[in-house]
Amino acid sequence: MRAVTWQGTRHVSVEDVPDPTIQQPSDAIIRITSTAICGSDLHLYEVLGPFMTQGDVIGHEPMGIVEAVGAGVSHVRPGDRVVVPFTISCGDCAMCSHGLQSQCETTQVTEYGSGAALLGYSKLYGQVPGGQAEYLRVPHADYGLIKVGTELPDENYLFLSDILPTAWQAVKYADAPTQGTLAVVGLGPVGQLAARIARHRGVEVLGIDPVPERRTMAARHGIEVFDLAEDTVGEIRERTEGRGPDAVVDAVGMEADGSPFAGLAQTVAGKLPDAIARPLMENAGVDRLAALHSAIDLVRRGGTISLSGVYGGAASPMPLLTMFDKQIQLRMGQCNVRSWTDDLLPLVEDPADPLGVGDLVTHRLPLEEAAVGYDLFQKKHDGCIKVVLDPTIAPAPSV
Numbered sequence: 001m002r003a004v005t006w007q008g009t010r011h012v013s014v015e016d017v018p019d020p021t022i023q024q025p026s027d028a029i030i031r032i033t034s035t036a037i038c039g040s041d042l043h044l045y046e047v048l049g050p051f052m053t054q055g056d057v058i059g060h061e062p063m064g065i066v067e068a069v070g071a072g073v074s075h076v077r078p079g080d081r082v083v084v085p086f087t088i089s090c091g092d093c094a095m096c097s098h099g100l101q102s103q104c105e106t107t108q109v110t111e112y113g114s115g116a117a118l119l120g121y122s123k124l125y126g127q128v129p130g131g132q133a134e135y136l137r138v139p140h141a142d143y144g145l146i147k148v149g150t151e152l153p154d155e156n157y158l159f160l161s162d163i164l165p166t167a168w169q170a171v172k173y174a175d176a177p178t179q180g181t182l183a184v185v186g187l188g189p190v191g192q193l194a195a196r197i198a199r200h201r202g203v204e205v206l207g208i209d210p211v212p213e214r215r216t217m218a219a220r221h222g223i224e225v226f227d228l229a230e231d232t233v234g235e236i237r238e239r240t241e242g243r244g245p246d247a248v249v250d251a252v253g254m255e256a257d258g259s260p261f262a263g264l265a266q267t268v269a270g271k272l273p274d275a276i277a278r279p280l281m282e283n284a285g286v287d288r289l290a291a292l293h294s295a296i297d298l299v300r301r302g303g304t305i306s307l308s309g310v311y312g313g314a315a316s317p318m319p320l321l322t323m324f325d326k327q328i329q330l331r332m333g334q335c336n337v338r339s340w341t342d343d344l345l346p347l348v349e350d351p352a353d354p355l356g357v358g359d360l361v362t363h364r365l366p367l368e369e370a371a372v373g374y375d376l377f378q379k380k381h382d383g384c385i386k387v388v389l390d391p392t393i394a395p396a397p398s399v
Contacts, residue, residue: 002391003057003133004370009049010378014368017057020129020137025072028141030084034154035132035367036061037377037387038086038162039188039253040310044122045374051122059132059389060086060119061161063154066145067135075142083146084131084138085337086162088117091143102334107140115334132370134391146341149349155361156348158388159193164344164357166335167193167251170308171201173331174247178202181245183236183298185291187214187225189360189386190308191251195223196355198249200347206236206245208294213383221356233298244300252291253309289316296322307332363387368395 003017020029038061044052063083066076076082089101095116096104104116109126117139120130129137138145148157167190176182180203184195187209195205199222207218210228219225224239226232237244295305296319305328323330347355362385365373373387 001134002367003129004059004367004389005054006044006049006052006056006058007054010045010374012045012058012371012374014370015055017055017129017133020135022068022070023137024139025070026140026142027070028066028073028076028138028145029068030062030064030082030131030136030138030145031067032062032064032131032134032136032391034063034158035059035389035391036158036161036163037132037370037373037389039190040121040162041374042378043253043310045378048122048124051124053123053127056120056122056127057129057133058120059130060121061158061163062119062131062136063148063158063161064136069141073142076145076147080145080147081150083148083157083160084119084136085144085146085160085165086119086121087144087334087337088119088126088128088139089144089338090140091338096143096338099336099339101336101338118334132367132389134367144338146338146345148345152349153358155388156353156357159189159357159360160337160341160344160348162335162337163189164193164348164355165337165340166190166308167197168340168344169333169335170194170249170251170306171197171203173333174198174249174304174306175331176203176245176247176304180204180247181206181240183208183245183248183295184223185248185250185295185298186252186309187211187218187223188251191249192218192221192360192385193355193357194249194251194308196221199223200354206239208232208236211380213380214385217359217385220359233294236298240300244298244303246300247304247306248295248299249306249308250291250295251308253307253311289318293319296326296328299326299328301326302328304329304331308335361386361388364393365389366393366395367391 066080089104090106093105107117117126183206207223207225215225367389376384
């Protein structure tokens with residue numbers, strides 16, 4: 001089959017790899033019909049190379065049709081249309097029973113002290129082949145797979161794999177009161193959805209992003225938008241009676257603009273031999289913290305900051321004096337996808353599209369053009385906000 005493989009920093013390519021097979025009774029094989037490029041994939045593309053192996057199949061936002069199931073799978077059968085959550089969880093352990101599927105005790109990657117294994121996401125999370133491919137093996141399929149209808153387009157359902165529940169969890173963790181105010185820092189795909197979810201829940205939303213196309217998209221959904229400028233915090237404080245918003249979602253993470261020293265550290269780590277770079281990533285402060293520091297500055301006293309953006313440095317410095325003085329609550333974590341499925345399915349199937357899932361994808365490309373998609377997404381060129389790869393589309397003939 002054809003699959004997107006990691007070949008090095010800022011280098012992915014589509015290669016022939018072996019077709020997946022049933023390995024355990026709980027496995028299923030999925031024929032992929034849509035698979036998205038996520039902001040977290042850019043961390044593999046740019047920062048987390050020391051934990052990758054050349055040829056790794058990447059991607060963790062897929063959906064498609066069940067082709068085959070193991071003897072222990074009864075929830076789905078061949079021919080069913082399904083979404084594949086990026087977290088691999090058993091549904092039976094203590095963590096899963098607490099709704100913390102991203103901490104699943106059955107699939108935890110104990111070698112690195114990490115939580116549940118993830119599709120297509122480095123040694124840190126199990127090095128499981130990912131979903132930017134024609135076919136995908138899904139472990140623990142009986143619990144993980146989300147069976148969906150056949151009438152609506154893939155885009156209605158695809159984001160249930162990751163970014164939609166991630167945004168939902170971010171808003172839930174932020175816990176802004178109805179009629180309260182939530183600021184969303186970063187209007188990439190997760191930030192876009194978090195802003196729409198909060199507005200749907202009756203919260204006033206202020207979105208911050210330096211990219212005009214992202215601000216324009218958010219404004220279409222009733223979000224008051226702000227450029228990222230020196231006076232942005234002051235503008236928003238004025239907008240909130242001098243206090244700041246009740247809560248802030250940081251939807252940016254470790255690759256925020258700014259923090260030049262951390263940016264240099266990321267670049268250096270990506271060029272070092274893996275044996276040297278891994279300890280640096282595990283023990284040093286290599287995150288660009290501009291977005292998080294802005295959130296800490298922005299949120300009102302006694303407010304909450306919810307992190308949905310991924311951070312990777314073990315020793316990133318934090319302004320604890322300010323955080324303590326402002327009595328800030330900080331909530332974060334990998335998304336517990338299956339905890340939110342029942343809340344989200346009715347919304348994505350609602351003809352009114354209350355979360356605007358039909359207005360997010362800016363580029364739909366053949367799987368073979370994955371390298372183009374990664375470059376567009378990473379550089380934010382051509383108004384790129386969300387890229388979906390389609391294995392069923394033939395690439396354009398070369399001239």
